Amino acid sequence: MIKLTPRDHQSKLLTAITPIIAVIFTMICGGVLFWILGKNPFEAIKLIFWDPLMSETFSDYARPQILIKASPLILIALGLSIGFRANIWNIGAEGQFIMGALISACIGLAFYPLENRFIFPLMILGGMVGGAFWAIIPAILKSRFNTNEILVSLMLVYIAEQALASASIGILRNPEGSGFPGSRNLNHYPSTSNPELIEGSGIHWGVIFSFLAIWFFYYLLKNHKFGFQIKLFGDAPRAASFAGLKTEYIILLCFSISGALAGVAGMFELTGPAGAITIDFNVGYGFTAIIVAFLGRLNPVGIFFAGLLMALTYVGGEISQFMLGIPAAAIQVFQGMLLFFLLSIDLIVKFRLSFTKQNFISRKD
Amino acid sequence: MKTNKSNVLQVINVSKKYANVLANDEVSLTLNHAQIHALLGENGAGKSTLVKIIYGLVKPDRGKMILNGQKYAPDNPQKARMSGVGMVFQHFSLFDSLTVAQNILLGLDKRQSSTSLLDKIVQISTDYGLALEPRMIVGDLSAGERQRIEIVRCLLQNPKLLIMDEPTSVLTPTEIEQLFNTLNQLSAQGTSILYISHKLEEVRKLCGEGTILRNGQVIKNFIPSTTTSSEIAELMVGKKVQSTIKSKSRAKNIILNINNLSIDSRTPFGTNLKNISLKVRQGEILGIGGVAGSGQDELLLTLTGESKVKKNTLFYKNKDIGNLNPQERREIGFLTAPEERLGHAAAPEMTLMENCLITAKKSKNLMVHGWINFTKTGDFANDIIKKFDVRAGDNKSLAKTLSGGNLQKFLIGRELSQDPEVIIVNQPTWGVDAAAAQFIRQALLNLVSHGTAAIIISQDLDELIEISDRFTALVNGSMSTPRITTELTVSEIGLMLSTENAPK
Structure with missing residues (x-):
């Protein structure tokens, strides 16, 4: 399962440029979407x-x-x-x-x-x-x-x-x-x-x-x-x-x-x-x-x-x-992707993701 | 004496680094069989990191451990428990709405039938003098009883090493006595105990050997019984700790009068306050003792103005202030400082400057017609940082980046700098290192010598005996009649704190 731990230090620069990174990801995935649609x-x-x-x-x-x-x-x-x-x-x-x-x-x-x-x-x-x-x-x-x-x-x-x-x-x-x-x-x-x-x-x-x-x-x-x-x-x-x-x-x-x-x-x-x-x-x-x-x-x-x-x-x-x-719905999906990528990149900026085999609730103080 | 002791756990050159802080720096430690070993150190000395490494919660960067002659490197607490290491945390992880037995069952790694478990619980609790009724709901239990649940939970797994993290901070003197009996019995039967504390007298009484950490390094291994408390304190802090100077009490007029205050707690399993009456005079410190959860939080909330009280219960300078909100109270010189620093007294994601605005915006004129005066606010923050020796980057550091002690100095400084006529502080030095604690106490004493009235709510009895003029205890939401502190003996204080003779 995936474990999220808060990062000790958040890069200010990274927080500021997250929206730009999200736009780039959206362009890439949106491009793939349009390509699948045959465009x-x-x-x-x-x-x-x-x-x-x-x-x-x-x-x-x-x-x-x-x-x-x-x-x-x-x-x-x-x-x-x-x-x-x-x-x-x-x-x-x-x-x-x-x-x-x-x-x-x-x-x-x-x-x-x-x-x-x-x-x-x-x-x-x-x-x-x-x-x-x-x-x-x-x-x-x-x-x-x-x-x-x-x-x-x-x-x-x-x-x-x-x-x-x-x-x-x-x-x-x-x-x-x-x-x-x-x-x-x-x-x-x-x-x-x-x-x-x-x-x-x-x-x-x-x-x-x-x-x-x-x-x-x-x-x-x-x-x-x-x-x-x-x-x-x-x-x-x-x-x-x-x-x-x-x-x-x-x-x-x-x-x-x-x-x-x-x-x-x-x-x-x-x-x-x-x-x-x-x-x-x-x-x-x-x-x-x-x-x-x-x-x-x-x-x-x-x-x-x-x-x-x-x-x-x-x-x-x-x-x-x-x-x-290109259908109007595809454009809406495209806009939705923007929010999706923004929020997910935010998460990665704020937390460290690690994969663990642990599947019980571990006790913490 | 040192002849036939085999060691249980050896920690060899363990290091752990967090971001920029070296929490453990080449720490080595040997725990002997059937010994109670004290681990001492100030906040931030690296005690918690070290025990977390031993209990498998944190992985060290370097170094190794040997448990009973075998290499020991637990990936998680479960592995640690399987290897025979148990731990009782300072903060309990119990479900308030479940029974004692259910809580124990939930914490076990192996499934057990509940009937055999019940028998075992009863047996262990009678064997070790840990009085527990398995069918009681945890929410109704005292802190001491809750701690016994945690201990029983550990003992069910037959640990060879038991780690106790500041176990007495929530206990009454009688409960501490009982705990020490249990721990002595355990060690006599061959269990080693790693006992973390910063209460020196306790350590000297209970522990056979000890280790002092400072800044992540082992400063000294010592025999507690032959080392004086002041020597230990000096080793912990790295310099001489001064004692507070108390000027003679000059109590004058009554400024605060609490009259028959009763209030129902806002939280389930909170403590209702019952018929509390108090009078506080200018120029005196009234100390309120009591174990955690006796109604301190509820009392503080009624005094800050966050909980509403009935008419004719709270008088300040002969005026009923029961319906004033926190800000209105501040404006007439009635200040408070809650126990919880981050989230209640301060906002974690805000700068120290912004945190000044929470309580000082009016008294220090930090806002004009609602517009923030940044120069003044910055200067005020700088003043506090300077006067109260707050170690922070600057006044734009976020509150959450400060260590507990430094943030507490800043927050106490924020209130004291506003020249309060009445100040109420809950746990002024909780989790604060000895030097900072001494500083805060002295600051309170200085303020009071100028005529301010103070109520100090604390679970640290030594602190209250040191600084308070009169002492009273909060037990199950009821309060005893305050008495002159210097006229009280330790056993009388113990009696005042005990739950047995308190009205239910």
Whole structure:
């Protein structure tokens, strides 16, 4: 059987470059996967990682797309990372993303057809509140009844999806949409639209918001007592309680922040790239962001680059789908491999693996 | 005397290196037949590494061992037990919710029928005066009884060599007496015992021969009965250990008043506190003795503010502070230092600087409107490191990288530097080497001489007798009336600690 013993000394350098090693392993194994599918692995890898940025044919389309896809991933991952640092596991960002979008859509559509510059900021607020509201449910259940936050937050994703479906064929359905499901396109009204700010750049308010959020949380986590409390709670919960921190307070705080950020990501997605509430509005950003958070080492700056990288695999994946006919599922497997390799290399960095013939539980002091 | 002694175990030039530390450096040791051999040394001297090598838990880098004339190199504890080496650990590995017999059965390498096992347990426990009831649930037993289970478990395998790791640290004076009887009987019947301890008087009383380790090397083999305690201590530490200087007690006004405190433990098999009443005066040290698990942890948690207490039970300067949380208590000068260093008093993965913020953020103004002042925090950490002689890389070293003694010096320093009016310390010198322990005790005494009131909870009686003005004992969650320490005799203290006359 395999025995894990903690290493006395962890190489700092190794910890820092683990994500890069994981990307390399993913390229190799992904290449093998594509090769088994009968595709040229080198071409596929090049299409995913190189062409979106550098090729003349694709980059005009792909570069802005990377920013558009990276911004929700960064926002959500940033929020999740704060909880993960405190060992609080919000897995339901996808649901919070949906609820943020739904609440902000309700606000935007309630004012239709009024045009006023305060509507958009109000919708941003609504997105945060909606996401935070959905996230607070598992937080309260955890602090009151000690339920498992992973299960509750995950199950709430499916409830949110039902709410989304119901809203798009029910209260939010476009009255002028000849009965098709889906709301009015918020992009068509200046007050509720989140347009591309510089043409051809892909930059919309959400991208700017996510970059500001990275800077803000980087500064806050480093210099403010908030960052200290989160770290303390994650490292030693009993020391946190000795310091006078309330467990309930940390749980609620982490969930509301991650919910609010996921919700606001949903709001920017709704008013920008998506335009309208539809049954299939959510495309999995909330789950992919978990990979982004870990790939970024739960560090705001790391998450910034990890978000861009993950967005690259999305866009590159689309291109390789289009050029080589690689199935979408294979691209998802490819992204999953990234998390798999990251976590397994992490394990090897932290522990020494040895194989023993010992098959009984040995006593240790 | 030395004529007809055959040796049981010979350790020859054994070395073991961990990362950068040479834990055992060419250690040689001879254990004679039917002898109780003391292994002495400070924390980090290499005692545990050496016994782990003998018990097969650690493989040496170099050197060899000879057991009963044959080459001995156990791959694991099972092999060691089969060769006749048994070990009783300082921390027991028992299941609280199972019975004594079930626990013994689980620890055996060979399967046995439970009826024959029961007979054997009863026989061994009567033969060696190890009073045990096989059907009792372990969770309800005292530390002494738990230790007897471990000993019986070892004796069932007829060991030729029994290793005892700091066996008396959890026992009452009466239980220690019983243990010594058992050990003497065992050695008289031909079992060799390797006895690890840092309590010198015990070693002088019990052991026929001894070895002192320091920095991984054998410093001296000696005969305990003809060597004085101060000589042994000097050999262990490598320099003269100063004794603490205690200024005359100037106890003044009552500052802390615990009034009829009862609380149910938060953990199963924890100890409930029953009707505890105490008054502590400014400028005095109140020592609370008691064996492990008598309610010390529960008492400390109510004092830190982590466990809530009822109204009108906890008064500080005549104000009811029962509902204040730990931070609120700190802000009015009421400080505490828990026993568990890593994970409770300090966060292992945080730097010493960050660890300062856990308790000192307000009193030392280390944060302004929630923003951390890194310069001030760093300076504060450096101050502690300097004043309390903490051997650490710098203020950015992670707490977990410090040795137990150094971390304890840092943590005690963190609290003492905040000029507390009341300080409560649980096990101030647990697992700390003699020099550091003396330093910590002196620091506490100095603080108290300036009018601070201190409660010291400790399982080390010598420590309490040395520094406390009044002494009381915690037994099964109940507390006796405090008495002036200098007026107590050892036998009176023993009586106060014993469970027999305690209210159930």
